[in-house]
Amino acid sequence: MLTIDNQSLRGFLHHVETRFPHELLRIKGQVDTHLETTSAVFELDHAGKSPVVIFENVAGHSMPIVTNIAGNRTLLASCLGVEPADIADAFRERSQKHIPCELVSKGAWDEVVIEGDDVDLTKLPIPHQFSVDAAPYITAGQVTARDPVTGIDTTGFHRLMLKGKNKLGISLHSRRRMYEFHRRAEEQGQSLPAAIVIGNHPLHYMGSMVYAYPPNVRKFEIIGGLFGEPYRLAKCGVGDLEVPAGAEIVIEGEILANEHEPEGPFGEFTGYASYRSTQNIFIAKRIRMRRDAYFHSVVAGMSRDHILISCITREGEILNALRKNIPNVKAVHVPHKTCGAFMAIVSMKKVSEGEPKMAMLSALGTELYTKYVVMVDEDVDIYDMEDVMWAIATRVRAEKDIIMVPGVKSAIIDPTSDPVTFTVTKMGIDATAPTEAGFAERLTISDEQRARARSILESANFSL
Numbered sequence: 001m002l003t004i005d006n007q008s009l010r011g012f013l014h015h016v017e018t019r020f021p022h023e024l025l026r027i028k029g030q031v032d033t034h035l036e037t038t039s040a041v042f043e044l045d046h047a048g049k050s051p052v053v054i055f056e057n058v059a060g061h062s063m064p065i066v067t068n069i070a071g072n073r074t075l076l077a078s079c080l081g082v083e084p085a086d087i088a089d090a091f092r093e094r095s096q097k098h099i100p101c102e103l104v105s106k107g108a109w110d111e112v113v114i115e116g117d118d119v120d121l122t123k124l125p126i127p128h129q130f131s132v133d134a135a136p137y138i139t140a141g142q143v144t145a146r147d148p149v150t151g152i153d154t155t156g157f158h159r160l161m162l163k164g165k166n167k168l169g170i171s172l173h174s175r176r177r178m179y180e181f182h183r184r185a186e187e188q189g190q191s192l193p194a195a196i197v198i199g200n201h202p203l204h205y206m207g208s209m210v211y212a213y214p215p216n217v218r219k220f221e222i223i224g225g226l227f228g229e230p231y232r233l234a235k236c237g238v239g240d241l242e243v244p245a246g247a248e249i250v251i252e253g254e255i256l257a258n259e260h261e262p263e264g265p266f267g268e269f270t271g272y273a274s275y276r277s278t279q280n281i282f283i284a285k286r287i288r289m290r291r292d293a294y295f296h297s298v299v300a301g302m303s304r305d306h307i308l309i310s311c312i313t314r315e316g317e318i319l320n321a322l323r324k325n326i327p328n329v330k331a332v333h334v335p336h337k338t339c340g341a342f343m344a345i346v347s348m349k350k351v352s353e354g355e356p357k358m359a360m361l362s363a364l365g366t367e368l369y370t371k372y373v374v375m376v377d378e379d380v381d382i383y384d385m386e387d388v389m390w391a392i393a394t395r396v397r398a399e400k401d402i403i404m405v406p407g408v409k410s411a412i413i414d415p416t417s418d419p420v421t422f423t424v425t426k427m428g429i430d431a432t433a434p435t436e437a438g439f440a441e442r443l444t445i446s447d448e449q450r451a452r453a454r455s456i457l458e459s460a461n462f463s464l
């Protein structure tokens with residue numbers, strides 16, 4: 001019997017097909033890579049649906065495109081074996097249990113090897129997602145490299161613009177490990193050996209977004225923690241790199257030192273065309289892939305596929321930072337509509353004045369993208385933006401409940417960040433009720449009253 005690697009994209013597709021068959025959409029009709037795959041997923045989203053989509057018949061290509069694998073909280077939660085409401089906590093706990101990796105002798109991507117002049121990235125079904133995009137973009141490329149100083153590796157998403165048969169523009173704008181590793185390589189006068197790995201399990205993608213972890217830990221060990229078992233890696237042929245053994249496609253090459261070229265515009269998670277980029281260049285030297293490889297593409301722009309992983313991982317990371325100091329923090333929500341990055345809503349059981357301000361300072365300092373934090377009491381539903389707005393409208397005294405911190409390092413692609421320094425003013429809003437005696441009392445309707453009301457309405461034949 002054919003065994004399916006549970007740590008792979010295929011393992012995930014099998015999991016969805018067997019446990020959530022209505023959440024897997026196979027499209028057999030022909031689609032074009034130009035705009036069509038992206039607009040199809042946005043149409044599904046407009047209809048309130050977010051299944052995994054497999055485009056089986058891509059014009060001009062024999063390779064199918066898999067997309068929207070991360071656009072659904074229920075499916076992502078099921079990867080961790082929990083209900084959607086518990087996903088941030090589960091992610092927070094598991095991402096701290098680092099498990100050493102297992103090195104296997106051969107990757108599933110070792111079936112087809114293309115090298116030298118035969119390397120031709122234009123043969124891959126790379127979608128051109130928005131009309132404003134400068135070119136087709138690889139959006140699900142997990143770029144892996146080793147720190148030239150310590151040898152510890154990292155993996156993370158970086159957008160990759162198709163520039164030629166063996167050339168991709170790459171933006172390292174999140175300025176985390178990969179940006180720093182490349183800077184260190186440049187300091188030594190070297191290009192950075194790197195591999196682009198396409199077609200991984202969603203838990204890989206979630207683990208790759210962890211920011212706060214000790215420098216001697218490998219991200220692959222964090223991903224192992226999410227799987228609850230050693231992550232299986234195999235050596236590929238560049239820079240002694242190890243990459244996920246179950247991946248679909250591996251592109252080996254290097255990020256050039258001291259060379260820059262225009263990259264972008266690209267439809268970013270902010271909902272805007274992004275012209276800002278670190279403008280680096282990746283040169284491909286070898287492609288390895290499964291014989292029947294899937295091409296995985298993340299839907300760009302403000303799609304759930306692009307944003308949901310950021311929401312969940314930030315919720316987990318902020319909760320992690322806050323719980324260390326403030327045990328009465330309850331939950332964190334990073335909404336999709338605030339781009340899965342720029343705003344966090346935190347609920348707490350406030351015991352004394354000043355606590356929410358302490359929490360908001362800590363949350364604002366967790367990482368560079370989070371620029372607004374709203375603190376609410378535990379009676380406010382942090383997943384209901386109307387309830388959050390009610391708390392802001394009725395509990396905030398602006399002169400003392402809003403703090404602003406100007407000149408803080410921020411996201412390059414945040415359109416409000418300073419175009420030269422890339423800094424923003426971070427803001428915290430304390431929308432918790434004051435502890436002073438006699439502050440207004442919230443209106444409530446008890447569960448008994450609600451049950452009685454429902455029976456009155458039902459007896460009038462009005463169905464709720």
Ligand SMILES: Cc1cc2nc3c(=O)[nH]c(=O)nc-3n(C[C@H](O)[C@H](O)[C@H](O)COP(=O)(O)O)c2cc1C
Binds near residue numbers: 156157171173178
């Ligand atoms: C779908 C998606 C696309 C992303 N694209 C980029 C990108 O183009 N450039 C970038 O620097 N970070 C991007 N990020 C964020 C990084 O992947 C993230 O910050 C990661 O932790 C960086 O890994 P590193 O520490 O190895 O640099 C993206 C994140 C997601 C979820």
